[in-house]
Amino acid sequence: MTVSTAVTTLGTLYVYGITPAGVAGPRTAGVAGAPVRLLTESGLCAVVSTPPERLRPRRRDLAAHQAVLAELAGQGPLLPMRFAVVSPDSEALRAQLRGDRRTLLRQLDGVRDCVEMNLKGTVVPGYFAQLVRRDEHLGALAARARRSPDYQTNVRLGEALARGVRGEARRAARQVLARLAPLARRTAAGQVDDDQVLSTSFLLRAADERRFRDAVADQARVYGDRLALSVTGPLPCYSFVDPRPTPAGR
The missing domain is CATH 3.30.70 (Alpha-Beta Plaits)
Structure with a gap:
């Protein structure tokens, strides 16, 4: 979901999407130029970066978000997040991947090759x-x-x-x-x-x-x-x- 302004807190993770485990980390720079990394849990990867203190839908950041998703989509099925989706911290995101594992895997299978x-x-x-x-x-x-x-x-x-x-x-x-x-x-x-x-x-x-x-x-x-x-x-x-x-x- 796109928002006009959002304030993030220490430990917050900006989430680009969810993929099956085993994808290569995107080389594309993320929102605000942040390095993009993978958080792996229970056979799934959340693709994340450290967000800027304030998230705004500026053109360059929207383009960076889309570029990360495009690189991921070239590797296989992807559950994309819209701009400005965050998770409170890595443990909360890991817990979510564990708890929603079956649903997320089913969704990934549903968009495979689509x-x-x-x-x-x-x-x-x-x-x-x-x-x-x-x-x-x-x-x-x-x-x-x-x-x-x-x-x-x-x-x-x-x-x-x-x-x-x-x-x-x-x-x-x-x-x-x-x-x-x-x-x-x-x-x-x-x-x-x-x-x-x-x-x-x-x-x-x-x-x-x-x-x-x-x-x-x-x-x-x-x-x-x-x-x-x-x-x-x-x-x-x-x-x-x-x-x-x-x-x-x-």
């Missing part, structure tokens, strides 16, 4: 002409606005068009999800609003990334007049793990 791809879809605001032709109510409003272009009629027409455009984009988003979900092992829905009507993460086998991108491109060709699609990834599998160390500042 990547996360995030798909967002936003409303295309200009999808008007087809709506007016198909919808009798909109057609009548548009005709009235042309005959008598008064303020209230224009407002009602604008509101009705906006609702119609959002509705078309939401319907397209449902069709896109129905087409793409079978390509994934799992999906996780994100937050949506009136403009961003689709936000979903897909857990894919790494080997299926190209196939997924091609399928997204196909859907963009079908629905691009009403729904603008964008893909981010491959990402660490943030949306498909349940890491337990405490976000700093909580």
Whole structure:
């Protein structure tokens, strides 16, 4: 979890992620330039560094966090932590690895050879002409606005068009999800609003990334007049793990 400011205490460990035991320690420098090291317990590794006194989501530290995760992900399954996740001290973290060992190993197995791809879809605001032709109510409003272009009629027409455009984009988003979900092992829905009507993460086998991108491109060709699609990834599998160390500042 990203936080704007967090104060750490002596002995606190900044946690990047959890891997099976046996990985090589990252050579990449960590947050605030700190050396990254491995804390091994019960067949698991927590990848940690000493945090700065105050954690802030500065660009260079966010980039360092991501670079450490990228190096780890190249070695095998990884349970990534979001920026600014800390553990009180090494003993607390070791105890957590021991206590949650079965759950963590199961999660690692669940993301083995996988990547996360995030798909967002936003409303295309200009999808008007087809709506007016198909919808009798909109057609009548548009005709009235042309005959008598008064303020209230224009407002009602604008509101009705906006609702119609959002509705078309939401319907397209449902069709896109129905087409793409079978390509994934799992999906996780994100937050949506009136403009961003689709936000979903897909857990894919790494080997299926190209196939997924091609399928997204196909859907963009079908629905691009009403729904603008964008893909981010491959990402660490943030949306498909349940890491337990405490976000700093909580």
